Amino acid sequence: MRTNALGLVEVRGYLGAIAAADAALKAASVTCIGLEMIKSGLVTVKITGDVGAVQAAVEAGAETAEQLKVLLTRHVIARLHEETKAIVMKKEGENEQAEEQPAAGAANSGNADKADEANEANEASTADANESQTKARGSGCAC
Structure with a gap:
């Protein structure tokens, strides 16, 4: 055709x-x-x-x-x-924006690493808090 x-x-x-x-x-x-x-x-x-x-x-x-x-x-x-x-x-x-993204991504790669570290730290503290609450509930605490 x-x-x-x-x-x-x-x-x-x-x-x-x-x-x-x-x-x-x-x-x-x-x-x-x-x-x-x-x-x-x-x-x-x-x-x-x-x-x-x-x-x-x-x-x-x-x-x-x-x-x-x-x-x-x-x-x-x-x-x-x-x-x-x-x-x-x-x-x-x-388009033109797609060509610019790799350069912007390279400049922000340090910021991305910092964001990943912050997320990991936040997840760890949340897990610790959840574990503490679970232990407290098991011990008869009314938390």
């Missing part, structure tokens, strides 16, 4: 996205390449396939979302440019 078209259906909420994706996949021979979750509960369903199939799938998905009153917009790009395709096909989390 040629995957030279991209269809997008943007909705409010995960439920609407699942319903739209299901209707789109049942309507035509297309592939759902994912759901893009955006802030404020917006979700974009991404569909690829042959141009005619993608148009039919997007229409079906949008109609279902409209019935649920969650449809925001829909769009079909017939001949997706290779650079645009690379942007769309990126897995979630592959």
Whole structure:
């Protein structure tokens, strides 16, 4: 199957996205390449396939979302440019922030070790306190 078209259906909420994706996949021979979750509960369903199939799938998905009153917009790009395709096909989390995280993680590794030590000390003191309470209860204390 040629995957030279991209269809997008943007909705409010995960439920609407699942319903739209299901209707789109049942309507035509297309592939759902994912759901893009955006802030404020917006979700974009991404569909690829042959141009005619993608148009039919997007229409079906949008109609279902409209019935649920969650449809925001829909769009079909017939001949997706290779650079645009690379942007769309990126897995979630592959962006500029992901490249910055290793550097930030290296700078904070000392803080992470300190946090681990603090957590271990807290767990040890909690265990000691629980053991003391258990012994006190066993001895008839009304703690």
